[in-house]
Amino acid sequence: MKQFLILFISSIFFSTTLNGQTPSQVFEWVNYINNPSRFYPTSGKSIALENGSSISVGVFKDNIDFDNGPGTHILSAPNVGYNIYVLKLDSLGKFLWVKQFENQSSVGNFPSNLSIRVLPNGNIAIGGGFAGSVDFDPGPGTFILTSNSPTNYANNAFVTILNSSGNFISAFSFGEAITGFGPNHCYAKDLAVDMQGNIYLTGHNEGYSDIDPGTGQAIITKLYPGGTTVFSSFLVKFNSAGNYLWHNQFVSNNSSANSLAISPTGHIYVAGTYRDTLFDNNFNPISNTSFNNSVANAFVNKYNSAGNLIWAKTFEDQRVSANASGYGSEPSDIQLDANQNVYVVGYVRDTTDFDPDPIQSHVIIPSNPSAFLAKIDSNGNYINAFILDSQDFSQATSLAIDLQNEVYIAGAFSGTIDVDPSNGSTTYNTLFTSGYSGFIAKYTSSGNYLWSRSLLTSSPGDWFGWLDVAVSNNYKVLIDGSIGYYTHVPTTYNFNPPFANGIVSSSGNIDMFLFQLNQCYTDRDTISAYGCTSYFSPDENTYTSSGIYIDTLYNEGGCDSILYINLSLGQADTVVLRKSHVRLEARTANKAYQWLDCNNGYAPIPGANQKSFTATSNGSYALRITDGACRDTSACFSILSVGLDDYGSEAAFSIFPNPSSGEFNLSSRKKVSSIVIFNIKQQLVSTIEKPGNQFQIKEGPGLYFVKFKFFDGSERMEKVMKH
Numbered sequence: 001m002k003q004f005l006i007l008f009i010s011s012i013f014f015s016t017t018l019n020g021q022t023p024s025q026v027f028e029w030v031n032y033i034n035n036p037s038r039f040y041p042t043s044g045k046s047i048a049l050e051n052g053s054s055i056s057v058g059v060f061k062d063n064i065d066f067d068n069g070p071g072t073h074i075l076s077a078p079n080v081g082y083n084i085y086v087l088k089l090d091s092l093g094k095f096l097w098v099k100q101f102e103n104q105s106s107v108g109n110f111p112s113n114l115s116i117r118v119l120p121n122g123n124i125a126i127g128g129g130f131a132g133s134v135d136f137d138p139g140p141g142t143f144i145l146t147s148n149s150p151t152n153y154a155n156n157a158f159v160t161i162l163n164s165s166g167n168f169i170s171a172f173s174f175g176e177a178i179t180g181f182g183p184n185h186c187y188a189k190d191l192a193v194d195m196q197g198n199i200y201l202t203g204h205n206e207g208y209s210d211i212d213p214g215t216g217q218a219i220i221t222k223l224y225p226g227g228t229t230v231f232s233s234f235l236v237k238f239n240s241a242g243n244y245l246w247h248n249q250f251v252s253n254n255s256s257a258n259s260l261a262i263s264p265t266g267h268i269y270v271a272g273t274y275r276d277t278l279f280d281n282n283f284n285p286i287s288n289t290s291f292n293n294s295v296a297n298a299f300v301n302k303y304n305s306a307g308n309l310i311w312a313k314t315f316e317d318q319r320v321s322a323n324a325s326g327y328g329s330e331p332s333d334i335q336l337d338a339n340q341n342v343y344v345v346g347y348v349r350d351t352t353d354f355d356p357d358p359i360q361s362h363v364i365i366p367s368n369p370s371a372f373l374a375k376i377d378s379n380g381n382y383i384n385a386f387i388l389d390s391q392d393f394s395q396a397t398s399l400a401i402d403l404q405n406e407v408y409i410a411g412a413f414s415g416t417i418d419v420d421p422s423n424g425s426t427t428y429n430t431l432f433t434s435g436y437s438g439f440i441a442k443y444t445s446s447g448n449y450l451w452s453r454s455l456l457t458s459s460p461g462d463w464f465g466w467l468d469v470a471v472s473n474n475y476k477v478l479i480d481g482s483i484g485y486y487t488h489v490p491t492t493y494n495f496n497p498p499f500a501n502g503i504v505s506s507s508g509n510i511d512m513f514l515f516q517l518n519q520c521y522t523d524r525d526t527i528s529a530y531g532c533t534s535y536f537s538p539d540e541n542t543y544t545s546s547g548i549y550i551d552t553l554y555n556e557g558g559c560d561s562i563l564y565i566n567l568s569l570g571q572a573d574t575v576v577l578r579k580s581h582v583r584l585e586a587r588t589a590n591k592a593y594q595w596l597d598c599n600n601g602y603a604p605i606p607g608a609n610q611k612s613f614t615a616t617s618n619g620s621y622a623l624r625i626t627d628g629a630c631r632d633t634s635a636c637f638s639i640l641s642v643g644l645d646d647y648g649s650e651a652a653f654s655i656f657p658n659p660s661s662g663e664f665n666l667s668s669r670k671k672v673s674s675i676v677i678f679n680i681k682q683q684l685v686s687t688i689e690k691p692g693n694q695f696q697i698k699e700g701p702g703l704y705f706v707k708f709k710f711f712d713g714s715e716r717m718e719k720v721m722k723h
Contacts, residue, residue: 025453025477027496029093030515032504037062040082041510045114047470047480050122050164052091054470056480057116057126058512060085066098075100081132084111086124086166091476093516099138099166105146113203115191119240123169124162127191127201129155136160136171143168148176148184157188157211159199159242172213172242181208186220190259194266194305197240202257202270204231211236212244220249233257233272237307246307250286252278254296259334261342266305267378271331271344274299278312286312295319298329300344300356302380313356313380317349318363328352329372333398337405337445340378345396345409348372354385371396371411373447384447388439391415400471405445410467410479412436420449428454436463440479440517453517465510474683477517484510525703525721526564527659530573530588532630535565538659538701538723543567553701553723561702563723572627574634579654580669582642584621585612589657592626598636611656612667615639655706659721666693668708676707697722 035042040061047056059082060075066087067073073095077083081103088096114128130147136158137143147156160171175186184207192200205211205220211234212218220234232251239245250257255274262268273296278287286309287299298315317328331346349369355362356376364372366387371394374385388394392415400408413428419441420426426449428439438455465482472478483493489508495515496502504513529535535543539551546569553561573588586593595608598620605613605621615621623634654667666672675688675695679702688695697704697720706718 024451024520025517026520027499027502028476028516028518030495030502030504030513031068031089031093031095032493032495032506033060033064033066033068033087033512034504034506035060035062035064035509035511036507037509041482041484042512043465043482043510044480044512044514045128045466045468046116047468047478047514048116048118048124049470049472049478050118050124052472053088053096054093054478054480054514054516055086055088055116055118055124056512056514057084057086057114057128058480058482059083059111059114060100060512067095068093069095071095073098077103079103079105081105082111084114084126084128084130084134086116086126086138086162087514088166089514093514097166099162101138101160102135103132104135104144105132113187113189115188117191117193119161119193119197120195121197122164124164124166125159125191125193125199126162127157127159127188127199129157129187129203130173131155134158137168138162138166139168141168143171145171145173147173155183155185157186157201157203159191159201159238161242170242172238174211174213174236174244175205175209178208178210178219183207184209186211189257192260192262192268194262195264198245199238199240199242200235200260200262200268201238202233202235202260202272204233204256204272206231211247213238213242214244216244218244218247220247221251223251231256233270233274235260235268235270235303235307248303248307248309249281250274250278250301252276258331258346261334261336263336263340263378265340267310267340268303268305268307269334269336269342270299270301270303271334271346272299273297273328273330280309287314296328296330298331298344298346298348298352300331300334300342300376300380302378311380313376315344315348315356315374315385316353318351318353330395332396332411335399335401337401338403339405341383341405341445342376342378342380343399343401343407344372344374344376345399345411346372347393347395348387355382356380357382367391368415369393369395371409371413371417373399373407373409373443375445375447386421386447388413388417388419388421388441390417393436394439397466398468400469400477402471402475403473406450407443407445408440408469408471408477409443410438410440410469412438412467417454419452421447422449426452428452438467438481440467440469440477475519477519478514479517480512480514482510482512484508524562524564525719526566527721528566528573528575529568530571530627531567531569532572532628533569535567535569537565538563543569545569563721570630572625572630572632574623574625574632576623576634576637577654578637579612579667582639583612583614584623584637584639585654585656586623586625588625588627594624594626596622596624596633598622602633615642618642653708653716655718655720659723662697662722664695664697664720666691666695666708668710670710670712670714672708673711674709676709678705678707679703 042060044058061077084101087098112129133146157175158173161169177184187203188201189203233255236247237245252274253276257272295317301312302310371388375383394413396411441452442450467481549565551563575587595613596602620636677685
């Protein structure tokens with residue numbers, strides 16, 4: 001997403017830690033793009049999600065087959081520089097399409113800081129930096145943009161719009177040098193879109209540049225009240241057609257705007273770093289540090305939809321040593337939750353106050369440069385913050401927030417990292433003194449640790465690439481990045497050890513990958529079971545003695561569903577359920593039934609040999625059940641209200657059999673208008689209109705919640721189990 005750290009790896013294995021009864025993770029698939037040339041990296045940079053599909057953007061060179069299935073789809077980048085790829089996969093990680101923006105010149109460019117987002121109309125926006133001449137039309141046509149002073153690194157920014165099929169719509173560039181003011185380099189570090197389809201970019205600029213791609217001019221300078229700066233930061237807004245609307249510049253003794261997020265109300269939040277004092281467009285000071293003006297501090301600024309500053313906050317590095325200078329706090333990513341709270345991740349090098357309030361403080365002292373997560377509210381007030389303390393170095397490179405406001409962090413570390421900020425400790429260690437490993441961790445909105453997963457190297461000097469993480473509306477976790485090293489020795493990697501379904505092959509270079517995890521929420525339920533000499537359980541186990549047994553099934557997400565069985569052998573299940581004031585029903589299904597008249601010496605009632613029994617006269621009734629060689633009789637039940645209306649009774653409702661293999665019978669005195677079925681995570685599974693007296697659950701085994709809606713406007717919720 002936002003690249004400040006370039007890390008690579010040659011061999012990995014995963015380590016997973018769970019905390020209590022929190023959800024675990026299950027590997028689902030990996031899409032691995034092997035680069036057979038062994039000389040140039042294929043690197044994933046950013047990922048976006050679209051209706052279950054994933055779209056990633058990155059760079060490549062030479063001839064690469066981007067179809068990880070049985071087919072082939074080879075793209076070529078034969079010139080000196082790298083091409084940009086855009087790859088779309090379906091929900092199972094299968095290839096849908098890939099497009100490329102072709103480098104047209106001999107410039108050895110490596111496009112930087114690529115970002116990808118899906119617009120409200122389904123189109124795809126890609127932004128970043130480039131040098132030289134690039135054809136941004138991936139189809140048969142051409143649309144070439146050329147940077148103003150090509151070098152081997154990015155010095156103009158671009159935006160390209162594709163439709164959902166990857167076909168070209170438009171492209172533009174900005175950040176050209178101003179004539180007479182020398183060379184310039186404009187770095188777009190992040191891209192975001194709002195609900196109206198407007199496009200925002202943020203980054204930093206080196207020199208004097210024009211960020212209006214049209215005929216007008218919008219100038220960014222390198223001047224500030226202290227003289228001239230190396231880098232000045234910017235925020236710029238374009239409409240959906242790519243027309244310039246406004247920009248905001250903030251400048252200091254070196255600053256960089258690294259990431260941005262847009263709220264549903266149109267407010268813009270920008271995170272970055274600065275030294276000394278941060279000034280606005282009019283050179284008014286908006287943030288400053290009181291400790292050391294030579295050390296970089298993290299900032300978070302909030303703007304309205306017109307680009308006017310609302311507030312500016314600082315996470316202040318508090319080193320005062322005379323030799324303390326250079327890098328300090330470095331934000332990598334910023335995101336908002338549903339309550340418009342603001343989350344920022346990155347790394348801090350030393351003592352840092354994460355409370356922006358000038359009087360209050362929340363100081364954290366890391367052992368070494370360490371990843372951090374900080375949370376403030378929409379007014380810029382401190383909520384919480386913590387670090388992932390490391391023995392050597394750690395950095396959080398990206399974050400994502402799900403519909404429950406739970407937070408996912410991805411990043412890299414060397415030495416040791418503790419991913420649990422509580423008094424407990426959940427640590428991972430790199431296996432060697434050189435190289436970097438990766439990590440993914442999940443936390444509650446309050447910062448409580450939930451789970452984590454690490455990717456560890458297996459050879460000295462191995463490196464793990466920049467990770468970008470995303471989470472779908474059904475809580476699938478996708479991670480995009482690069483893996484490998486310039487060993488030129490063919491090898492394999494396993495994304496799901498010790499199982500073979502995660503093994504991929506590499507030619508010994510740096511390769512792109514995208515893999516998906518599913519989060520498991522363990523279902524638990526208890527049933528009573530009966531039999532004569534044996535019992536055949538839902539998990540197809542045969543038990544021959546009474547006792548409590550545990551069956552492990554798999555729910556609709558492919559995760560564990562634990563069923564506790566209280567088994568009684570040598571007797572039939574004689575539990576009788578009172579379904580209304582005149583109707584009784586056996587709990588167990590598919591047995592031989594005979595209803596008895598207790599007031600007549602337990603005499604069999606003619607024709608009453610079904611699972612349920614409706615009394616036609618007041619009396620006392622029992623049930624005799626025959627289960628193979630077992631026969632037993634229930635207690636007697638009195639019925640004293642034959643003839644009374646029970647249409648409004650809650651007892652006049654039943655679902656049977658339950659558990660079942662997926663087909664359920666429904667008995668209800670009130671007419672059901674519709675049925676709405678939810679899984680254990682409260683996600684909608686299906687809706688059935690006018691269901692009659694039966695309904696089906698077609699998804700996999702597990703626990704489900706079923707809402708019944710009646711024509712009189714009332715509702716009730718029931719729990720059913722599919723085995």
